């Protein structure tokens with residue numbers, strides 16, 4: 001089975017479109033690429049119902065859409081029998097766990113992706129400021145502290161693009177990364193969450209999949225399940241390079257992929 005569990009509901013022009021017709025366009029694109037099931041994971045900060053969670057201007061400028069419209073479009077598509085799941089991509093912020101859980105509670109999610117896009121006030125993927133200020137080792141160390149906290153928060157089912165800190169480069173030395181990967185895999189295993197294998201990095205400055213093979217191998221050694229992701233922001237990018245993500249997972253030893261329904265998970269053969 002091939003799934004793509006990370007995408008953002010947009011029209012072909014790239015504008016937010018929370019309609020069943022927009023869902024159908026993604027489903028058609030998935031079928032053309034032989035993807036069996038797709039999951040929508042809109043950024044949580046686009047919803048006006050989450051305004052109280054944010055301090056960052058980046059989020060406060062964007063939370064103007066209605067979460068009920070988004071949830072309604074995906075649920076209606078699901079009820080029509082389309083192979084779609086309802087998720088959301090949730091920014092993790094230390095100290096906001098309770099408010100985040102409350103904001104998410106009213107909706108029938110199939111799964112929740114946890115993302116660390118901001119570390120100590122720096123946007124990790126929008127600009128290279130974190131690495132420039134702290135150097136690659138300290139930037140990676142702090143990023144993985146945040147990611148481990150996201151795992152332990154108990155809020156999430158899978159951790160998205162789990163080594164996003166490498167986005168701009170340069171990377172930390174292999175030896176320090178080794179220990180960060182081991183500690184992070186330990187925390188992910190203990191928390192019982194999945195890790196995402198994402199092809200999105202292939203189209204970013206780093207030009208590689210997330211996560212690095214040693215982190216993925218460390219997760220596999222501990223029995224941590226995976227989800228698969230394109231992180232498409234346009235229907236034409238659904239399932240883009242998902243075969244590369246499958247190959248990446250297989251190289252780390254994976255033979256199954258996680259499928260979610262109403263926050264319960266099971267494993268399906270990969271591919």
Ligand SMILES: [Zn+2]
Nearest residue numbers: 089115160161
């Ligand atoms: Zn993300």
Ligand SMILES: [Zn+2]
Nearest residue numbers: 006007089231
């Ligand atoms: Zn995303």
